Amino acid sequence: MAQKVWLVASQKGGAGKTTIATALARHLSLEPRKPKVLLCDVDVGQHSSQLWYELRGKLPLGGVTLKQCAKASDIGRWASSGDYDHVVIDGAPHASKLTLDLAMASDVVVLPTWTNILSMQPTVKLANELVAEGVDRETILFTIVFAGSDFEVASAQETIAGHGYQVSKVAHFFSTSYGSSQDKGLTITESPFASLREQSKSFIKAIADLQTYKVTGGQG
Ligand SMILES: Nc1ncnc2c1ncn2[C@@H]1O[C@H](COP(=O)(O)OP(=O)(O)OP(=O)(O)O)[C@@H](O)[C@H]1O
Ligand SMILES: [Mg+2]
Incomplete structure (x- = not known):
């Protein structure tokens, strides 16, 4: 896969960043050629990826390793080191200058949003600000989380x-x-419930494979 650096970011806290970043990192590491994946935690306040990593304990996690990241130059250094095939950045609770710097260093900027206007509007505003500051619009990928119905999803898309x-x-x-x-240190794609596991797998795969909603003709 050509995409190397993935940033998961949001304007608001609790948007599902750590949930996506941890599952995406694991998913990418399971590709047949067993890539090395670095999961970067920039959440210096809560260290949520770090905490999840510790909860995971000895459960296998393929080629995923975790590092704390305090500045965007760390990402550039790790991405060019040759040590990792993918770098997945779990963004801080609130967008900041660091978010912009990380977005500039990323191949894909994943922006999770709920389906309601109160969540979507700040997320669109964040995307607009990133683009205004020079982030390539094509690198931005919205993804809908905490959905309640297919109707809400279609309308939000x-x-x-x-x-x-x-x-x-x-x-x-x-x-x-x-x-x-x-x-328990599991990702959403490892839920003990088969239906949730399968739903989460197709959600994460769609992000990893950049399967996007197409306006004309619905899904594509
Ligand atoms: N699909 C879902 N259904 C219900 N709860 C969920 C779902 N996805 C994530 N959660 C829960 O929602 C909470 C917030 O998710 P998460 O920690 O991934 O958000 P975050 O954006 O990383 O938060 P923060 O901004 O604090 O870092 C967590 O408790 C997580 O377990
Ligand atoms: Mg988090």
Whole structure:
């Protein structure tokens, strides 16, 4: 896969960044050629990826390693070191200058949003600000999380596409059981419930493969 550096970012806290970053890192590491994946935690306040990594303990995690990241130059150094095939950055709770610097250093900027306007609007605003500051619009990938129904997803996808952004084809649906899986160090794609596991796998795969919603003719 050509995409090397993935940033998961949001304007608001609790948007699902760590959930996506941890599952995406694991998913990328499972590609047949067994790539080396660096999961970077920039959340210096909560260290959520770090905490999840510790909860995971001895459970296998393929070629994923974790590092704390305090500045965008770390990413450039690690990405060019030759030590990693992918770098996945779990963004801080709130967007900042660091978010912009990280976005500039990324091949894909994943912006999770809920389906409601109160979540979508700040996310579109963040995307617009990143683009205004020089981030390539084509690198931005919205993805819908905490969805409640197919109708909400379709409507949110249409809204985001209407703002001129790419949006991932598969959304992630709300289920309270994800939290307890994550507390055991599992990713959403390792949920003990088969239906949630499969839903999460197609959600993460759509991000990894950049499968996007197409306005004309629906999904593509
Ligand atoms: N699909 C889902 N259904 C229900 N709960 C979820 C789902 N996805 C994630 N969660 C839970 O929502 C909470 C927030 O998710 P997460 O920690 O990934 O967000 P975040 O953007 O990383 O938050 P922060 O900004 O604090 O770093 C977590 O408790 C997580 O377990
Ligand atoms: Mg987090």
